[in-house]
Amino acid sequence: MSEQKAKKRFAPIQSESKHRMEEQKRESIPTIFLVMSTCGLASGAAETKQAFEEALSEKSIAARIVPVGCIGHCYAEPLVIIDHPTAGFPPICYYQINADRARILVRSYLEGGDPVLKYVLGAMEENDLIPAVMDFPRFSLEQRLVMEHCGLIDPDDIHQYIARGGYSGLVKALDSDPEEVINLIEESGLRGRGGAGFPSGRKWRIARTAEGDGKFVICNGDEGDPGAYMDRTILESNPHQLLEGLAICAHAVGANQSIVYVRAEYPLAVKAIQKAIKSAKELSLLGPSILGTSFSLEVSVFQGSGAFVCGEETALIQSIEGKRGMPQHRPPFPVEKGLWGRPTVVNNVKTLSAVPPIMVRGAEWFRTIGTERSPGTAIFSVVGNVKHPGLVEIAMGTSLRTLIFDVCGGIPNKKEFKAVQIGGPSGGCLPASFLDTPIDFDSLTQAGAMMGSGGMVVMDEDSCMVDVSRYFLDFTQKESCGKCTFCRMGTKHLLNILQRITKGEGRDGDLELLETLSKDIKDGSLCGLGKTAPNPVLTSLKYFREEYEAHINEKRCPALKCRALTAFYIDLEKCARGCEVCVGCCPVDAIFTTKGRKKAIDQELCVKCGECRVACPPEYDAVFKVSPPELAPVIERPPEDIKEKK
Amino acid sequence: MIKLIVDEKEIETEEGRSVLQACLENGIFIPNLCFIKTRQQPHASCRLCFVEIEGFDRPVTSCTEKVREGLVVRTDTPPVRRLQRMAFKLLMSGHPCEAKVCPVKGGCQLIRTAKYLKVGLNPKPLEFLEREVEEEVDLTFFTYYPFRCVLCGKCVYVCREKNEHNLLTFAQRGFDTVIGFFGDIDPTDLPCHTCLACATICPTGALIPKPELTREAKSNP
Numbered sequence: 001m002s003e004q005k006a007k008k009r010f011a012p013i014q015s016e017s018k019h020r021m022e023e024q025k026r027e028s029i030p031t032i033f034l035v036m037s038t039c040g041l042a043s044g045a046a047e048t049k050q051a052f053e054e055a056l057s058e059k060s061i062a063a064r065i066v067p068v069g070c071i072g073h074c075y076a077e078p079l080v081i082i083d084h085p086t087a088g089f090p091p092i093c094y095y096q097i098n099a100d101r102a103r104i105l106v107r108s109y110l111e112g113g114d115p116v117l118k119y120v121l122g123a124m125e126e127n128d129l130i131p132a133v134m135d136f137p138r139f140s141l142e143q144r145l146v147m148e149h150c151g152l153i154d155p156d157d158i159h160q161y162i163a164r165g166g167y168s169g170l171v172k173a174l175d176s177d178p179e180e181v182i183n184l185i186e187e188s189g190l191r192g193r194g195g196a197g198f199p200s201g202r203k204w205r206i207a208r209t210a211e212g213d214g215k216f217v218i219c220n221g222d223e224g225d226p227g228a229y230m231d232r233t234i235l236e237s238n239p240h241q242l243l244e245g246l247a248i249c250a251h252a253v254g255a256n257q258s259i260v261y262v263r264a265e266y267p268l269a270v271k272a273i274q275k276a277i278k279s280a281k282e283l284s285l286l287g288p289s290i291l292g293t294s295f296s297l298e299v300s301v302f303q304g305s306g307a308f309v310c311g312e313e314t315a316l317i318q319s320i321e322g323k324r325g326m327p328q329h330r331p332p333f334p335v336e337k338g339l340w341g342r343p344t345v346v347n348n349v350k351t352l353s354a355v356p357p358i359m360v361r362g363a364e365w366f367r368t369i370g371t372e373r374s375p376g377t378a379i380f381s382v383v384g385n386v387k388h389p390g391l392v393e394i395a396m397g398t399s400l401r402t403l404i405f406d407v408c409g410g411i412p413n414k415k416e417f418k419a420v421q422i423g424g425p426s427g428g429c430l431p432a433s434f435l436d437t438p439i440d441f442d443s444l445t446q447a448g449a450m451m452g453s454g455g456m457v458v459m460d461e462d463s464c465m466v467d468v469s470r471y472f473l474d475f476t477q478k479e480s481c482g483k484c485t486f487c488r489m490g491t492k493h494l495l496n497i498l499q500r501i502t503k504g505e506g507r508d509g510d511l512e513l514l515e516t517l518s519k520d521i522k523d524g525s526l527c528g529l530g531k532t533a534p535n536p537v538l539t540s541l542k543y544f545r546e547e548y549e550a551h552i553n554e555k556r557c558p559a560l561k562c563r564a565l566t567a568f569y570i571d572l573e574k575c576a577r578g579c580e581v582c583v584g585c586c587p588v589d590a591i592f593t594t595k596g597r598k599k600a601i602d603q604e605l606c607v608k609c610g611e612c613r614v615a616c617p618p619e620y621d622a623v624f625k626v627s628p629p630e631l632a633p634v635i636e637r638p639p640e641d642i643k644e645k646k
Numbered sequence: 647m648i649k650l651i652v653d654e655k656e657i658e659t660e661e662g663r664s665v666l667q668a669c670l671e672n673g674i675f676i677p678n679l680c681f682i683k684t685r686q687q688p689h690a691s692c693r694l695c696f697v698e699i700e701g702f703d704r705p706v707t708s709c710t711e712k713v714r715e716g717l718v719v720r721t722d723t724p725p726v727r728r729l730q731r732m733a734f735k736l737l738m739s740g741h742p743c744e745a746k747v748c749p750v751k752g753g754c755q756l757i758r759t760a761k762y763l764k765v766g767l768n769p770k771p772l773e774f775l776e777r778e779v780e781e782e783v784d785l786t787f788f789t790y791y792p793f794r795c796v797l798c799g800k801c802v803y804v805c806r807e808k809n810e811h812n813l814l815t816f817a818q819r820g821f822d823t824v825i826g827f828f829g830d831i832d833p834t835d836l837p838c839h840t841c842l843a844c845a846t847i848c849p850t851g852a853l854i855p856k857p858e859l860t861r862e863a864k865s866n867p
Binding site: 307324326328329477478479480481482483484485486488489490491492493496509513516517520523524525526 | 687688689690691692693694696704705707710725728729732733736737739740771772773775796797799815816818819820821822823
């Protein structure tokens with residue numbers, strides 16, 4: 001292995017890629033990098049692209065439009081980076097560029113040289129003219145290893161990844177002994193990013209020593225948590241880093257076949273990964289005898305049909321085998337007996353994508369990031385009530401407070417922070433007293449939540465914790481495969497009890513029953529879905545018990561969320577005589593005129609949509625929401641009004 | 647031969663057996679619904695056969711644990727009973743049958759389990775769960791009673807074993823899971839007339855062959 005066969009074969013490919021990039025730079029025409037992943041397209045990036053193209057051809061300006069993946073700043077989509085080398089500015093990042101703004105940018109900046117400061121998010125490099133994005137906490141507190149190139153390269157162009165150092169990890173692995181590679185991953189302390197945090201090096205070693213030919217490596221991209229989209233973004237934005245990690249893993253464990261399991265609901269991700277496989281094969285970075293070595297690797301894409309439970313590795317394997325996606329008892333673990341009975345490594349998208357940087361920069365470097373027991377970075381899709389939602393990659397050990405308040409800008413609309421749900425439907429809800437908890441596998445588990453695959457939902461004071469639990473149980477209950485008794489029947493019971501409580505039909509003993517049932521489901525279920533499904537209930541009962549009690553004992557929803565436990569009323573003191581705004585917006589004609597020519601709500605007709613509260617002019621602000629509903633003052637409808645209605 | 651200790655009694659069994667099978671063969675009853683001794687990979691779905699094994703911090707299903715020399719097993723500890731009773735009540739919350747009307751001769755496996763666990767056939771304190779399924783479903787050769795079915799999966803397994811491919815399978819998911827039948831094949835080509843394996847193995851009388859079929863099966867054994 002000492003002759004560095006792969007390195008020799010790779011050198012011309014690498015210089016070709018670098019050459020291409022340099023050529024482009026030498027042309028010195030403006031480059032418009034446009035985020036064209038799912039999030040960008042959903043915010044109108046396709047219209048933005050069209051507007052750019054039209055405006056450029058109208059003005060006959062030569063410029064290159066490069067579609068790139070997601071940079072993680074969802075709040076700023078459609079996001080555009082313009083590199084205009086002759087204007088005297090560094091590359092500039094613009095936010096929320098719709099079609100109109102695109103035309104303005106072409107006219108003012110590309111033609112006129114004025115960078116239109118009001119649309120600028122920041123400059124991509126330090127300079128004296130425009131504040132750089134690197135100085136904002138949303139950028140500076142992040143540490144990107146897995147997402148290093150995401151949003152900066154065209155995922156369809158393999159040369160852009162190679163020019164930035166891509167595939168040199170694989171080259172290094174190919175020129176090393178597989179044992180050394182496994183040692184390196186073990187030393188790095190990399191743990192599985194799918195949720196459980198199993199040491200990846202150990203998994204690889206078991207697979208390598210497992211008896212049996214035809215080993216498999218499967219990349220688990222069956223991301224299904226509500227509000228989570230880390231894997232999708234990585235697949236769409238930089239599929240090559242994942243493929244590189246996959247190939248390193250396969251080489252290390254001695255597998256020649258691999259499968260990328262992606263949900264069919266991620267059509268862009270499927271397309272991106274298929275294209276990436278094709279271009280990597282063309283350059284002999286995948287396929288038969290890679291870079292002239294004796295190592296061959298077939299990669300195929302398997303599209304999952306969208307069952308949450310197929311994210312569980314044994315169910316995922318069943319589904320590839322064409323069977324019903326039902327989890328199997330472990331052991332035997334897939335590393336011993338997996339797909340078609342062969343030893344199979346199942347690793348998450350983020351785990352495999354973390355491998356190439358470790359390969360290149362070493363285990364020691366990796367251990368300098370993160371904590372002792374959880375080295376490296378964590379990727380979260382932070383959603384819910386935060387100012388700057390999006391995809392964030394931070395070093396393990398960062399506190400929840402830093403992530404939510406500094407990186408993501410805190411809670412909007414001057415509301416108070418209430419809770420954060422970490423780990424999706426299998427995770428737990430943590431209250432404000434846990435904000436200083438460091439984000440790592442062990443601390444989060446200890447707090448009753450879990451790392452999960454990276455979904456994080458931030459909730460403000462208007463969220464009802466009973467309703468949140470009900471929401472998650474509704475999800476797990478629907479996604480249960482129906483195999484084992486505890487999950488199939490137990491989650492349904494939990495949901496029914498929670499539904500009753502949110503409707504004001506909670507009873508004495510409900511909370512105790514929720515607790516016993518949750519504990520038994522955790523201990524008795526067959527797979528991870530059932531074992532973790534009660535977590536939202538258990539943690540919210542632990543940290544927000546008084547909210548459950550208010551629902552049951554006082555029929556009151558403290559967050560004013562549960563419809564059956566709230567009512568709207570109009571304060572006659574504040575209501576303006578003759579104003580009709582609320583009447584016009586009520587969809588069920590529940591608002592009537594009182595004797596004093598003010599307005600009141602017929603509680604029998606009201607569907608509690610809250611439109612009147614939104615519509616009431618701020619100078620009156622006369623509509624109030626209360627819980628329990630009995631707090632709303634009763635105002636009789638004038639008899640003539642009733643007659644008229646009939 | 648392997649020796650293990652179950653409830654302070656030493657028993658002997660062969661290597662490769664599951665703890666559940668070893669116990670059952672030695673006259674030690676452990677409640678179970680989905681266990682089939684010839685099945686390589688246990689289905690492990692009914693969650694009734696919990697035991698405590700020294701070295702594990704919580705109860706484990708005995709069908710999935712292989713016997714080992716010197717294993718110390720307890721079948722009757724409070725944590726074991728807690729899980730077994732809850733699993734049983736969960737099953738009964740979707741199974742409105744009464745002992746009096748049970749179609750299975752001598753009462754089905756559930757009645758035996760209730761007696762063993764010293765619990766009633768009602769799901770209390772759980773509520774009975776309403777299911778949106780028909781009382782009786784026509785599966786060409788059989789009548790399927792979803793309310794009696796506990797989804798142990800034995801019928802699906804034996805069907806595959808005897809016919810090399812599934813004629814019966816699980817359909818729907820979660821709480822709505824039922825047993826389905828690939829009934830759109832020409833029924834005359836199907837081996838169901840003479841097979842009857844699924845109906846025979848069903849522990850709760852949820853699959854009943856249509857009378858004309860039983861008559862035929864009896865006349866051509």
